[in-house]
Amino acid sequence: MRKVPRHNRRREPKIAEMDRQGWKSLLRVTAVFVVSCGIAVALPYLGYLYYVSLESSGKFSPKHVSIRGNVRVSDAEILKASGLMEESVNLVEVNRLNLRAGIETLPWVKEARVAISLPDAVEIEVVERQPLGVVNDRRLVIVDDKGEFIKIWMPNDGLMTPVLSTEQPLDGRPEVIKTAFGLVEIVEQMGYPHRVEEVHYDDATGYTIFTTTSEVRLGYDRFEERIERLMVVDALLSSRDIVAAYILLDAENDLDRVIIKPYPKSLSPKEEVAEPELPGSDSMGEPSAMP
Secondary structure (H helix, E strand, O other): OOOOOHHHHHHHHHHHHHHHHHHHHHHHHHHHHHHHHHHHHHHHHHHHHHHHHHHHOOOOOOOEEEEEOOOOOOHHHHHHHHOOOOOOOOOOOOOHHHHHHHHOOOOOEEEEEEEEEOOOEEEEEEEEOOEEEEEEOOOEEEEEOOOOEEEEOOHHHOOOOOEEEEOOOOOOOHHHHHHHHHHHHHHHHOOOOOOEEEEEEEOOOEEEEEEOOOEEEEEOOOHHHHHHHHHHHHHHHHHOOOOEEEEEOOOOOOOOOEEEEEOOOOOOOOOOOOOOOOOOOOOOOOOEEEO
């Protein structure tokens, strides 16, 4: 029988021991790997289950909504347009841009800003469009300070005077609208004593204002000069106790040329006049020209 060298007999136990340790290390690594994989798979699933439980509990539903900046549009209208009133709203999944876009569909809203603070708070700030007046061109519409359409006028909007009336559609003609209401502002700033109730625009004759007493035709331009002349004419008429049915100040090149048609003293400015007697005119009641 072959004898194993003594030095080999000493090495065999050491090799066996090393093999056992290697297997143990491999088992430990494998166990760690398996546990890590389990945790990696379980954590997202547990997180998902936790999220579902929170969602079903209404944790992320909008409970605290603050709205500011609105005057003409109500909180209820803003909430409805935003979609926050829906029962299924979850603020984790809500897109702020969609919220803002919904609010900006409201006619009076120029711009909306939305901030979401989890779990349940929403802040909304709106910038409203500023109304310039009401335009009547086959329908009553409200326009903003840029002369652009806001909405169809409704009785609950309150009738904002003066009203701009016209025979021609003004869609896409914001400059005409801004000029008309700018004319009213000039009249008021210069201290003309009669309130303007309506401005009429016509492509053929220009701008005409209707005050509480008279119709005053002012043409297309040089409004400040024409209003200055109008105030001189009005003072002269008042000194003579005359109320003008209409005053024409629309001469293109001669601002000193003024044509006046007065009401008879027996009638009010609101009554229709036929062939009145005019101071300084013939008996046929033709309009008189003032220097």
